[in-house]
Structures are given as structure tokens and as C-alpha cells.
Amino acid sequence: KNYKITLLSGDGIGPEIMQVAVSVLQAIAPKFNLTFAFEAALAGGSAFDATGHPLPAETLALCQSSDAVLLAAVGGEKWDTLPSHLRPEQALLGLRAGLGLFANLRPAKILPQLIDASTLKREVIEGVDILVVRELTGGIYFGLPKGIFTDENGVRRGVNTMAYTEPEVDRIGRVAFESARKRQSTLCSVDKANVLDVSQLWRERITKLGAEYPDVKLSHMYVDNAAMQLLRYPKQFDVIVTGNLFGDILSDAAAMLTGSIGMLPSASLGEPGKPGVFEPVHGSAPDIAGKDLANPLAQVLSAAMMLRYGLNESAAADYIEQAVTKVLDSGKRTGDIMASGCEQLGCKAMGEALLAA
Amino acid sequence: KNYKITLLSGDGIGPEIMQVAVSVLQAIAPKFNLTFAFEAALAGGSAFDATGHPLPAETLALCQSSDAVLLAAVGGEKWDTLPSHLRPEQALLGLRAGLGLFANLRPAKILPQLIDASTLKREVIEGVDILVVRELTGGIYFGLPKGIFTDENGVRRGVNTMAYTEPEVDRIGRVAFESARKRQSTLCSVDKANVLDVSQLWRERITKLGAEYPDVKLSHMYVDNAAMQLLRYPKQFDVIVTGNLFGDILSDAAAMLTGSIGMLPSASLGEPGKPGVFEPVHGSAPDIAGKDLANPLAQVLSAAMMLRYGLNESAAADYIEQAVTKVLDSGKRTGDIMASGCEQLGCKAMGEALLAA
Ligand SMILES: CC(C)[C@H](C(=O)O)[C@@H](O)C(=O)O
Ligand SMILES: CC(C)[C@H](C(=O)O)[C@@H](O)C(=O)O
Numbered sequence: 001k002n003y004k005i006t007l008l009s010g011d012g013i014g015p016e017i018m019q020v021a022v023s024v025l026q027a028i029a030p031k032f033n034l035t036f037a038f039e040a041a042l043a044g045g046s047a048f049d050a051t052g053h054p055l056p057a058e059t060l061a062l063c064q065s066s067d068a069v070l071l072a073a074v075g076g077e078k079w080d081t082l083p084s085h086l087r088p089e090q091a092l093l094g095l096r097a098g099l100g101l102f103a104n105l106r107p108a109k110i111l112p113q114l115i116d117a118s119t120l121k122r123e124v125i126e127g128v129d130i131l132v133v134r135e136l137t138g139g140i141y142f143g144l145p146k147g148i149f150t151d152e153n154g155v156r157r158g159v160n161t162m163a164y165t166e167p168e169v170d171r172i173g174r175v176a177f178e179s180a181r182k183r184q185s186t187l188c189s190v191d192k193a194n195v196l197d198v199s200q201l202w203r204e205r206i207t208k209l210g211a212e213y214p215d216v217k218l219s220h221m222y223v224d225n226a227a228m229q230l231l232r233y234p235k236q237f238d239v240i241v242t243g244n245l246f247g248d249i250l251s252d253a254a255a256m257l258t259g260s261i262g263m264l265p266s267a268s269l270g271e272p273g274k275p276g277v278f279e280p281v282h283g284s285a286p287d288i289a290g291k292d293l294a295n296p297l298a299q300v301l302s303a304a305m306m307l308r309y310g311l312n313e314s315a316a317a318d319y320i321e322q323a324v325t326k327v328l329d330s331g332k333r334t335g336d337i338m339a340s341g342c343e344q345l346g347c348k349a350m351g352e353a354l355l356a357a
Numbered sequence: 358k359n360y361k362i363t364l365l366s367g368d369g370i371g372p373e374i375m376q377v378a379v380s381v382l383q384a385i386a387p388k389f390n391l392t393f394a395f396e397a398a399l400a401g402g403s404a405f406d407a408t409g410h411p412l413p414a415e416t417l418a419l420c421q422s423s424d425a426v427l428l429a430a431v432g433g434e435k436w437d438t439l440p441s442h443l444r445p446e447q448a449l450l451g452l453r454a455g456l457g458l459f460a461n462l463r464p465a466k467i468l469p470q471l472i473d474a475s476t477l478k479r480e481v482i483e484g485v486d487i488l489v490v491r492e493l494t495g496g497i498y499f500g501l502p503k504g505i506f507t508d509e510n511g512v513r514r515g516v517n518t519m520a521y522t523e524p525e526v527d528r529i530g531r532v533a534f535e536s537a538r539k540r541q542s543t544l545c546s547v548d549k550a551n552v553l554d555v556s557q558l559w560r561e562r563i564t565k566l567g568a569e570y571p572d573v574k575l576s577h578m579y580v581d582n583a584a585m586q587l588l589r590y591p592k593q594f595d596v597i598v599t600g601n602l603f604g605d606i607l608s609d610a611a612a613m614l615t616g617s618i619g620m621l622p623s624a625s626l627g628e629p630g631k632p633g634v635f636e637p638v639h640g641s642a643p644d645i646a647g648k649d650l651a652n653p654l655a656q657v658l659s660a661a662m663m664l665r666y667g668l669n670e671s672a673a674a675d676y677i678e679q680a681v682t683k684v685l686d687s688g689k690r691t692g693d694i695m696a697s698g699c700e701q702l703g704c705k706a707m708g709e710a711l712l713a714a
Binding site: 011017033061067084087089093119120121124140143146147148153156157158160161162163164165166167192194195196197198199200201202224225227228230232233245246248249250251252254255256257259260 | 481497500516520581600602610616
């Protein structure tokens with residue numbers, strides 16, 4: 001099988017960690033009878049510097065015509081003073097809209113080797129394995145009207161609209177129920193139905209959908225309580241499904257439970273058969289860019305997610321994930337996850353350790 | 358001084374914990390030359406049962422004509438199937454709107470006696486002392502348009518509007534800057550300005566206001582990052598100011614950091630001279646209602662907040678807070694905060710211990 005993969009290295013540590021992920025993909029390809037045609041394109045701050053836009057039209061077109069997109073990270077202080085429609089983050093929003101990536105899967109799994117990296121007590125986080133399914137192309141991120149409006153008295157008012165239609169809720173709901181089926185068959189839908197109309201519709205549709213998935217244990221939770229419960233007793237969660245904004249907040253909280261966001265991949269999926277985007281949860285870390293200090297493992301695990309969810313090559317995905325486990329078991333660590341008794345490696349050396357494993 | 362206090366005991370454990378708070382207020386009154394005229398009114402599920410509405414007009418009128426409102430907790434499964442405009446929570450939203458309570462102060466302070474109750478490691482939470490200043494009468498809670506609308510194809514769409522005007526931001530901003538001045542003079546404003554127009558206006562106004570408070574160290578943080586940072590390194594925060602929805606989520610997360618939400622009070626304030634509402638952060642805990650098991654300390658500390666922020670009687674507030682400290686120091690605990698080596702008390706006995714202290 002031959003796959004066309006668009007590589008968006010982005011900014012900061014992006015290029016270094018991307019290089020490791022690509023070398024890993026190349027190394028495992030023959031084993032699984034795969035070939036990859038990689039094509040690099042510009043996105044984020046570096047794209048703005050080169051073309052005046054964070055997501056050039058050619059980049060989006062290339063992504064649309066590929067089988068999957070592997071993205072590293074975008075952003076950096078350098079571009080923070082740009083008007084918001086030109087900032088690096090717009091590349092993410094543009095990709096989500098342009099590729100119809102309505103489903104964002106963010107696993108937050110405690111790796112036994114890194115359990116001490118968490119700020120939570122061992123007994124609280126041991127065994128935590130949460131998948132946040134976040135709606136990614138609707139809600140307040142894209143709702144209209146939006147803007148800053150001036151009333152007759154010259155007073156300005158900032159406005160955004162949080163909205164979901166029934167089909168939008170059903171679509172992400174199905175992804176969540178199907179995901180739960182492949183895991184512990186437990187789904188918690190998070191909303192703010194005690195205050196928001198949009199959440200009432202959300203809850204009604206998810207409940208209705210639940211009838212089609214009687215094998216999945218469905219519960220509902222308010223978003224404020226969910227933020228508490230993630231801290232209080234995170235083991236209660238298997239799959240969480242929620243809207244764009246709540247998912248942004250809760251998936252970051254869930255990620256931080258692990259204490260090692262340098263380890264966490266994510267997948268953003270559209271309609272079946274369309275290309276997804278696979279990227280680490282962490283940012284572009286401009287402070288350590290180019291210093292061979294970055295942790296490439298989230299990028300490598302994002303490549304594994306690409307194989308599993310984007311290309312349906314789960315054997316190859318398993319193989320990469322096992323290599324990561326092996327390297328961690330052998331005590332090799334980058335600086336961000338370093339612990340006493342372990343061996344500290346740079347980004348490149350970590351890549352070599354992965355290839356050896 | 359004579360103060361007219363409206364008591365809203367609400368539902369569940371409300372009456373038991375309110376009784377303790379009232380007895381404490383009565384006990385300290387002579388010491389500070391205060392007299393309290395308490396008047397009880399219905400709110401929440403019990404008000405619905407008695408009058409058909411969770412916030413009867415007489416209750417709101419009584420609150421409006423008093424010097425302060427002491428509220429316990431509302432809600433319970435019994436009323437969960439009511440249409441949303443009749444549910445107990447509407448009493449809270451109605452009080453906030455009816456009394457113009459635009460500023461919600463939620464302290465989350467680690468008490469050294471209870472540090473082990475936290476799910477976070479001791480070294481991470483030791484000394485944490487955060488005040489969340491949440492805007493309470495604007496944002497997506499009250500923004501229009503809202504509702505569930507059906508389009509020409511019969512597809513329904515749930516809609517809420519997140520909006521802030523300049524004066525709304527300035528008003529809560531001032532409360533936050535003033536609060537920071539009385540503490541560590543460090544203020545973190547939380548928004549989602551990389552995506553939301555309403556947050557861009559928010560950030561612009563808070564920044565502008567910052568020029569009037571050059572002694573306060575102001576920073577800005579995105580809400581997803583704030584949810585992470587509360588877990589990663591909570592000691593970095595002094596005062597957090599944010600909108601209604603983000604404040605709902607983050608103040609609950611901050612509260613849960615302490616591990617003992619049975620200890621946390623809150624204050625909701627309107628314009629100076631108007632009555633505020635003072636209530637615990639915890640809920641009505643219907644499962645333990647009437648069993649003399651509830652922890653009355655958050656209610657008692659809410660009475661202290663009432664004295665401090667609502668009635669400007671800080672000496673009396675200090676006195677109550679010291680009594681709580683003494684009782685904890687002596688090893689007395691209710692069930693929710695019980696630890697080995699401590700003495701477990703019921704709600705009433707805890708009240709008596711407070712009176713003795
Ligand atoms: C950078 C920002 C626009 C983005 C979001 O809010 O979705 C990020 O926080 C994320 O979660 O991918
Ligand atoms: C009960 C609910 C309406 C309320 C809110 O969302 O404001 C509660 O969560 C709170 O924080 O006081």
C-alpha cells in the first residue's frame with residue numbers, strides 16, 4: 001500500500017520532532033508492506049513569514065489531496081502581536097474547517113513508567129486511561145454572529161455564538177459511542193444543560209443516540225462538575241464526549257493529569273475516507289527549538305495514531321507504540337520526562353533509540 | 358449595628374448547616390456590638406414544592422430589602438425532571454440577576470490541617486491560596502439570542518450567545534484589581550482571545566484597566582492553559598479574573614484542588630451598598646440530608662465572608678475564621694474531611710465545637 005502523507009512541521013521544535021517521526025515511519029514501512037510518499041508544506045508562523053498567510057491555499061490543497069496529514073506544532077511569541085486572522089493558530093482552525101475535521105480524539109493515558117511525573121498522587125492516577133472526543137468544527141469556535149459591535153451609545157460589545165444543530169451532535173455522538181465500544185463501553189457526555197439551551201439540545205440528542213448503543217453505559221455531567229471529577233477521581237472516566245469549547249478545556253486538563261504532555265498525541269478526523277490530521281497535544285516550545293532537547297515521542301505516537309485511525313493500519317500502529325514502550329522501559333528519557341536513575345537523551349538520540357527498538 | 362439578614366436554607370442539608378451558621382453569628386454578635394434580624398425565606402426545590410416557583414417573588418423582594426443574604430444550597434434529584442425554568446438552580450440565576458450580583462468571589466485556599474485531603478501531591482498544593490473572581494451576570498449565561506430554533510428543513514439548532522460589553526468587563530475588572538491589591542497584587546485574566554471576539558474585547562479592556570493599577574502584576578492566560586496550569590503549578594496564581602462560564606469551570610477546578618469542598622465559602626456581590634449573597638461552594642447533598650452528617654464549616658465561613666464583604670465587619674469575620682481554625686487544630690472533623698487520628702463529629706456537634714471555640 002502506498003500512502004501520500006502531508007507533513008506540516010510548523011514552528012519551534014516542529015521540524016526536529018517531525019524528522020524523528022518520519023524516520024520511524026520509514027523504518028517500519030517495509031515490515032508492513034507500506035510505502036509513504038511524504039510531501040512537506042508550510043503552516044503556522046513559518047508559513048506567514050514565507051507567504052504572508054499562516055495557512056497558504058497550496059498547503060490546504062495539498063492536505064486535501066493526501067491520505068493523511070502529520071502536523072507538528074505551530075506558534076510562538078514572534079507572531080503574537082499579529083492581528084488574530086494572521087496568527088499561527090489560524091492554521092489549525094483553517095485545517096479543521098477546510099478538511100471538515102469534526103472529531104478530535106485526545107487520549108490521556110497514564111504510562112506506568114511516567115506515573116511520577118503527575119502532580120496527582122499515585123493512587124489517584126494509576127491506571128487512568130481517558131479518551132476525550134471533542135467536537136471540532138462547530139460550537140462557539142465557528143458560530144455566527146460573531147464580532148465586536150458598537151451600539152448607538154458608542155459602547156462596544158464582543159459577541160460569539162455557541163450553536164449546535166442536531167446533525168452536528170449526532171455525528172460526533174456516533175464517533176464517541178463507537179470509540180467507547182472499542183474500549184470500556186462507558187461514555188460520559190459533558191455539557192452545561194442546566195444553563196445553556198445548546199446543551200439541552202446536545203443532551204437530548206446524545207440520550208436519543210444512546211438507544212442505538214444499549215451496550216454502552218451512558219452518563220451526563222455538567223462541565224463544572226467534570227472539571228472537578230477529573231481531579232477528584234479520574235479513573236471513573238473512559239470516553240468523554242463534549243463540544244468544541246468544553247473539549248478544549250477538559251482535554252487539556254485531562255492531558256495535564258498525566259504530567260507529561262510531551263507524550264500525548266491526538267487525531268482530528270473528518271468523514272470516513274477523507275484525510276485526518278494527527279498532531280501532538282503539546283505546543284511548539286520556541287524556547288528549546290533547535291537545541292536538540294525536544295521530546296519527539298508525542299509526534300511519534302501521533303504517527304501511530306495516523307496509522308491506526310487515518311490509514312487503518314493498526315498492526316503498524318501497535319508496532320510503533322511498542323517501540324515507545326520499550327524505550328521507556330529501558331530507562332531512556334528526554335529532559336521533560338527525566339527522572340532519577342534514568343538516562344537523559346536529546347531529540348535525535350531518542351529517535352535513534354526508537355529505531356533500535 | 359443592626360443588620361437584616363435573609364436566610365435561604367434551600368434544600369437537602371441546607372437547613373442543618375444554616376442552623377449552625379446562625380448559631381455562630383448569634384454567639385459572636387454581642388462581642389462586636391452587632392444585632393442580627395434574621396428572616397427566613399423559601400428558595401430552590403422546597404420553594405417550588407410550596408409555591409410552584411423556585412424563586413418566589415416574595416423571596417426576591419425580601420432579599421432586596423435586606424443587608425445581606427445567607428444562602429445554603431439548592432437542588433436535588435427530586436426536581437431534576439422539571440422543565441428547566443422551574444428547576445432549583447433557577448433560584449440562583451434569579452438571585453444573581455435580581456440583585457445584580459455581578460462579582461462572584463471564590464477563594465480556594467489549602468488549609469494546612471486538611472492538606473492530605475487533596476488528590477494532588479503535598480509539595481504541589483502546599484500554600485496554594487487562589488481567589489477566583491468570576492463575572493456572574495453576563496456572558497453566555499444571560500446573552501441573547503438564546504433558545505432552540507428550527508430551520509426551514511425542520512432541523513433544530515441550539516443557540517446561546519456569549520457577550521460582554523465594555524462596562525461589564527471594566528466593572529468586574531475593577532473588583533479583581535482591588536482584590537489583588539489586598540492580596541499578593543498578582544492578577545491573571547483568563548480568556549480565549551485566540552479564538553473568541555468577546556475575549557479579545559475582554560483582554561483589551563482588562564489590559565487598559567491595568568494601567569490604573571500599576572502596582573498589580575497583570576498577566577493573561579487562555580482558558581485551556583489555565584485549566585492545565587491549575588493542575589501543574591497552582592502556586593503561580595493569586596487572583597484569577599474571568600467570565601461567567603470560564604469562571605464556573607475554573608473555580609470548581611480550583612476548589613477541588615483543596616480536596617475539601619465542604620470547607621469552601623463564596624461571595625456574590627453587586628453594586629456597593631446593595632445586598633450580596635453568601636453561600637458554600639458545595640451542593641445540597643440530598644443523600645446525607647437530615648442525618649446530622651453534613652459539614653457546616655463552608656456555611657459558617659460563608660457567614661464570615663458575609664461579615665467581611667457584605668457588612669464590612671472584618672473583625673467579626675476574623676473571629677469566626679479563627680474559631681474554625683481552632684476547631685480544626687483540635688482534630689475535630691466531620692465525615693467528609695475525616696482523617697486518621699482525628700475525632701469524627703456530626704453537624705450539630707461540630708456547631709457546638711465552634712461555639713465552644
Ligand atoms: C490554538 C487553539 C486555537 C486551539 C484550540 O483552541 O482549539 C488549541 O488550544 C487546541 O486545543 O488545539
Ligand atoms: C447551578 C448552576 C446554575 C451554577 C452555575 O453554573 O453558575 C453553579 O454551577 C454555580 O457555579 O454556582
